[in-house]
Amino acid sequence: MAPERDPRIAKAFKAMKSLGICAETVKPVLKRLLKLYDRNWELIEDDNYRTLADAIFECEDDKEDLCFYELLPLFSDLVLLMSLVKLYTLAEKNADMINEDPEPPSKKPHRGDPEEEVSSTEGNGKNIVNLEEGEVPRSSNGIRRVDSSQSVSVHRTSEPRHFPSEALYANHDQSDPDLGSTRNAIVPLKRKQSIEHSSQFVIPTSHTVPGSTTTSHHSDTRKKMNGPYNHQSTYDIASSACGQVKVSLTCQHTILQHNSHFPSPDEVLNFAESMCRKFCKTVGDQFSVVKLLNELCESYKTGSNRSPGNNIHLPLRSSVHSITKERLEGDLGKRVSSGGGSSSVSRDLVTAKKRVLHKISDITNGSEKVKISLLDETGNEDLPHYIYCPENITYESAYVHISLARIADDDCCSDCIGDCLSSSIPCACARDTGGEFAYTPEGVLSEKFLRSCISMKLWDENQPLFYCQDCPLERAKNADMPEKCKGHRLKKFIKECWRKCGCNMQCGNRVVQRGITRKLQVFVTSEGKGWGLRTLEELPEGAFICEYVGEILTNMELYERNKKSSGDGKHVYPVLLDADWATEGVLKDEEALCLDATHFGNVARFINHRCFDGNLIEIPVQVETPDRHYYHLAFFTKRKVDALEELTWDYEIHFDDDSHPIEAFNCLCGSKHCRDPRRKE
Numbered sequence: 262m263a264p265e266r267d268p269r270i271a272k273a274f275k276a277m278k279s280l281g282i283c284a285e286t287v288k289p290v291l292k293r294l295l296k297l298y299d300r301n302w303e304l305i306e307d308d309n310y311r312t313l314a315d316a317i318f319e320c321e322d323d324k325e326d327l328c329f330y331e332l333l334p335l336f337s338d339l340v341l342l343m344s345l346v347k348l349y350t351l352a353e354k355n356a357d358m359i360n361e362d363p364e365p366p367s368k369k370p371h372r373g374d375p376e377e378e379v380s381s382t383e384g385n386g387k388n389i390v391n392l393e394e395g396e397v398p399r400s401s402n403g404i405r406r407v408d409s410s411q412s413v414s415v416h417r418t419s420e421p422r423h424f425p426s427e428a429l430y431a432n433h434d435q436s437d438p439d440l441g442s443t444r445n446a447i448v449p450l451k452r453k454q455s456i457e458h459s460s461q462f463v464i465p466t467s468h469t470v471p472g473s474t475t476t477s478h479h480s481d482t483r484k485k486m487n488g489p490y491n492h493q494s495t496y497d498i499a500s501s502a503c504g505q506v507k508v509s510l511t512c513q514h515t516i517l518q519h520n521s522h523f524p525s526p527d528e529v530l531n532f533a534e535s536m537c538r539k540f541c542k543t544v545g546d547q548f549s550v551v552k553l554l555n556e557l558c559e560s561y562k563t564g565s566n567r568s569p570g571n572n573i574h575l576p577l578r579s580s581v582h583s584i585t586k587e588r589l590e591g592d593l594g595k596r597v598s599s600g601g602g603s604s605s606v607s608r609d610l611v612t613a614k615k616r617v618l619h620k621i622s623d624i625t626n627g628s629e630k631v632k633i634s635l636l637d638e639t640g641n642e643d644l645p646h647y648i649y650c651p652e653n654i655t656y657e658s659a660y661v662h663i664s665l666a667r668i669a670d671d672d673c674c675s676d677c678i679g680d681c682l683s684s685s686i687p688c689a690c691a692r693d694t695g696g697e698f699a700y701t702p703e704g705v706l707s708e709k710f711l712r713s714c715i716s717m718k719l720w721d722e723n724q725p726l727f728y729c730q731d732c733p734l735e736r737a738k739n740a741d742m743p744e745k746c747k748g749h750r751l752k753k754f755i756k757e758c759w760r761k762c763g764c765n766m767q768c769g770n771r772v773v774q775r776g777i778t779r780k781l782q783v784f785v786t787s788e789g790k791g792w793g794l795r796t797l798e799e800l801p802e803g804a805f806i807c808e809y810v811g812e813i814l815t816n817m818e819l820y821e822r823n824k825k826s827s828g829d830g831k832h833v834y835p836v837l838l839d840a841d842w843a844t845e846g847v848l849k850d851e852e853a854l855c856l857d858a859t860h861f862g863n864v865a866r867f868i869n870h871r872c873f874d875g876n877l878i879e880i881p882v883q884v885e886t887p888d889r890h891y892y893h894l895a896f897f898t899k900r901k902v903d904a905l906e907e908l909t910w911d912y913e914i915h916f917d918d919d920s921h922p923i924e925a926f927n928c929l930c931g932s933k934h935c936r937d938p939r940r941k942e
């Protein structure tokens with residue numbers, strides 16, 4: 262049996278028919294209105310279906326024109342701003358009232374948390390956007406409702422238009438993955454009430470809005486109404502390039518006392534900007550409310566050139582980025598750090614979320630002792646695709662034989678107790694570092710050891726290189742006729758105490774094996790290098806940061822892998838474990854190893870390159886294997902590093918080496934010693 266038709270639908274059709282509008286035209290508009298109004302029929306029926314009629318006329322009016330529903334996204338970004346304007350006014354005018362409020366107003370606005378919506382949020386969670394006559398957002402959430410004296414309105418100056426209602430509420434629940442917000446309900450506001458003014462005061466006649474090329478002006482309207490003046494000022498705040506669309510600030514002074522301080526638009530904008538910075542951590546120093554509003558006007562104008570039904574692409578995100586929902590953080594965090602999902606699934610997910618702030622509280626998925634967060638403040642960077650691995654893992658053919666039997670008694674300190682560094686005579690494990698431990702009791706590298714490592718890495722002609730008789734790298738390239746070895750750098754090793762040693766885990770000669778302890782964060786670099794790693798705390802010189810973790814490959818495997826790779830330039834540079842090749846005769850293929858963090862790796866895979874003067878140095882560390890075919894590569898600070906400084910190291914790339922299987926990137930390190938001949942001055 263067919264479902265019975267809602268009699269209200271028939272009534273709506275009838276009402277429209279009396280206006281000469283056919284059912285075919287009514288149907289799609291009514292459908293959309295019902296959806297937008299959450300099937301709140303009262304709003305549609307109100308004023309003899311005025312909203313419905315206006316909406317139909319609006320859509321039919323001009324086929325070139327944009328249906329007003331399409332514009333709603335534009336206004337959702339205004340919600341926050343309006344809330345702030347409202348807040349400012351409240352703070353200025355109603356200090357007493359605010360004082361009574363359990364929470365200071367500065368705690369109120371938080372775009373990501375519906376429970377902390379600002380005063381413009383209705384009890385039903387809907388924010389208010391006023392599109393026409395300067396209607397104001399209503400207060401809620403503990404702040405007592407007062408009539409506000411300011412509002413922001415958007416209007417197109419070239420062709421005056423009306424909206425189906427004087428004002429719209431736009432829900433701002435931020436569930437749209439692309440925009441970070443959705444507009445899923447609008448309800449009309451009541452027609453604006455006149456407010457009587459009890460006093461007169463002078464308002465400046467023109468303003469130049471800071472940060473904008475737009476000169477603002479205001480018109481000062483005073484209407485005599487029943488004796489007192491109804492005083493209203495309108496300030497143009499922003500506009501589209503040619504001025505067809507404008508955003509203005511309309512101030513009703515009627516409710517202000519003549520001795521109260523009335524904020525100028527400059528003050529309101531400054532206040533709004535500072536609040537945006539405070540509550541939207543994603544907006545940077547460059548953020549400008551005026552710029553945002555100019556963009557809004559431009560979007561409105563651009564959008565109006567499209568036909569109804571087309572989706573509008575909003576450029577507003579360049580100014581304000583929405584806060585990612587907890588769900589996104591959780592889902593993507595898991596996918597990225599655990600690799601639990603298939604890469605294609607996570608790629609789809611990531612693509613869908615593009616231009617949304619990425620924030621993951623722990624990319625290690627709990628596999629490190631400390632959490633390592635990831636934050637994309639730009640919303641522009643795709644999440645990386647890899648599986649987080651806290652320890653190296655053999656890919657296939659690499660020979661990494663770890664056994665107690667292979668560690669000779671005189672290569673460990675089985676007689677030691679507690680902390681080897683506290684003993685007056687350095688133990689056997691310090692033998693490789695000249696009878697002195699590489700670490701100090703404070704847990705950092707000794708200055709002497711660090712300096713000697715840095716000097717051996719210096720990039721100059723005089724550095725000692727060693728040459729293999731039969732270089733595994735050349736063999737990988739051409740097994741039948743390998744070229745001569747190009748030379749390898751000599752490096753100093755650290756030898757840490759390990760399982761066969763008698764000392765405990767807190768022994769000062771066990772640093773790298775205890776893992777990451779510093780507060781680190783993966784972030785998006787501003788220079789265009791993609792993701793990078795930074796420290797969230799100040800680091801002393803010689804501090805251990807992390808080791809380079811990846812798949813242990815033979816050089817043969819790496820060569821084959823690189824040949825097959827797409828060459829999209831997003832390589833995580835592999836590192837050669839060649840520090841001890843000098844002491845070997847001819848290495849077998851399975852003994853000539855490297856680490857590749859492209860698919861499996863730890864946080865080190867985010868460390869970018871810097872020519873010469875990076876703040877990190879990589880040092881080979883021998884822990885569990887007696888031979889040095891396989892070892893750990895650990896990063897230490899070369900100097901004191903400030904909190905929030907990016908961590909970088911010199912990949913030792915030869916930017917002019919065409920024979921290297923991985924094509925070198927255009928270096929953006931910014932060092933004055935940059936070796937890339939293509940670098941931008």
Ligand SMILES: C[S@@+](CC[C@H](N)C(=O)[O-])C[C@H]1O[C@@H](n2cnc3c(N)ncnc32)[C@H](O)[C@@H]1O
Nearest residue numbers: 790791792832833834866867869870928929930
């Ligand atoms: C080990 S990854 C570093 C993390 C990488 N930025 C990312 O977004 O995943 C190495 C890659 O980062 C980029 N990169 C690192 N240092 C760079 C630099 N100084 N200039 C430009 N790109 C750099 C290159 O694409 C390089 O292949």
